[in-house]
Amino acid sequence: MQALTPEQIIALSPDDSSTKAAKGLVSTSKWTLLAHDDRALWGLCQGSGKNPYQTAIDMSEPAFKCSCPSRKFPCKHALALLFMHAQYGAQFQNDTPPDWLAEWLDKRAQNAVKKAAKAETTPDPVAQQKRQNARLQKATDGLADLRLWLDDVLRNGLISWKNEAQERCRELAKRMIDAQMPALSGAVAQLADTPFERQDVLLHRLTKLSLLEQSFQNINQLPQNWQAEILARLGFPIAKETVLANTPVMDIWQHIGTTHHTLERGESHTHWLCGLGTGQFAYLLDFTIQGAPATLPSVLQGGTYAGELCFYDGVQQKRALSKTWELLDTAPPISGSLNITQAWEMAHSAFADNPFLTVQPMALAQVNLWRDGEAWALSDGETMLPLELSETQLRRVLAHTAGADFMAFVLRDFEFGETRLLAVQNGAGSLNIVL
Secondary structure, X not given: OOOOOHHHHHHHOOOHHHHHHHHXXXXXXXXXXXXXXXXXXXXXXXXXXXXXXXXXXXXXOOEEEEOOOOOOOOOHHHHHHHHHHHHOHHHOEEOXXXXXXXXXXXXXXXXXXXXXXXXXXXXXXXXXXXXXXXXXXXXHHHHHHHHHHHHHHHHHOHHHHHHHHHHHHHHXXXXXXXXXXXXXXXXXXXXXXXXXXXXXXXXXHHHHHHHHHHHHHOHHHXXXXXXXXXXXXXXXXXXXXXXXXXXXXXXXXXEEEEEEEEEOOEEEEEEEEEEOOOOOEEEEEXXXXXXXXXXXXXXXXXXEEEEEEEEOOOXXXXXXXXXXXXXXXXXXXXXXXXXHHHHHHHHHHHHHHOOOOOEEEEEEEEXXXXXXXXXXXXXXXXXXXXXXXXXXXXXXXXXXXXXXXXXXXXXXXXXXXXXXXXEEEOOOOOEEEOO
């Protein structure tokens, strides 16, 4: 069983204090048992009590179990077990899982079977339509308030934004929650936090809100995929069973980077993936609420998975759920064939098809870093693509590529007009996550 890298382990940690505490347990004197089989790691970590903590990790996702009272997932003992495996792998004996671990693994397998069976069931269409109609009426009322507010903003102009509209914007975000449109509420709240000096971004976001409201008014005249897109942008819930009933895409999925967004009561994580066979991009959306388990299996930084992804309905939709998901020990190199001009045209074609898109991933073959004054850009010898690149990211790219040409995964932000670097693959086929 291949050990995770320290960077991958740290990426799984819920916070810095958990990482620090875990590193304090990385010593053979702290563990009375270290063992593994083809699927799991487990150990006994001596704490302050009489009995050691039973700690286990299902490495197929990974998933975590510990008998300690911590409400963090994973806890410091699970993180320490991963660090121990990375540093003292030879100390782990190949063994049969004890009863407490076998019971947990069996339960996980049973839940996976139930999940697959549930995905095959069809929801009651009558009850579903009744709930949908009630929610549509609430949305209609809420969007009428949004239209009145947008008209006020257009009438008064952006000069009054900092004094009045910004505060009303926050109030309107709460009103959208009452109307059961959480995604729209988030978009309105995001509007309130837009820097006033970025009036181009402000106008872009106001325009999207106006277009969304108008699209909803005509939703019954739109194709099915656009109806699904509009409802998703408002925040209408979609049952996992409905998504998992869609035709799955089987592939080897390579994690190429994760973006994070702060929420009112936690954080969202967008795990970007690239299908090595299909070349298709996808993302898994994961939410972290302190004291609660993750809503999706953890995605390891730079991890490679064999699995089936079912995509949400919509236009140019990339959000997906995993139907089957297995972590692989090794990953084949990723091949890319698009130059900057081709990738740029493809990305902006996607934006033209769906103006609600915020970001679009791109894969670029044979590029290198190019200094443009005080800024940096990617160059393929014919075209340059300006980058938002921090000093830390710059050092990581230079260390990984040694100045040679490399393949790059980037994320184009249509709102701010910026391009961020997600990951780079050097000539030896080694992938390094930058973002």
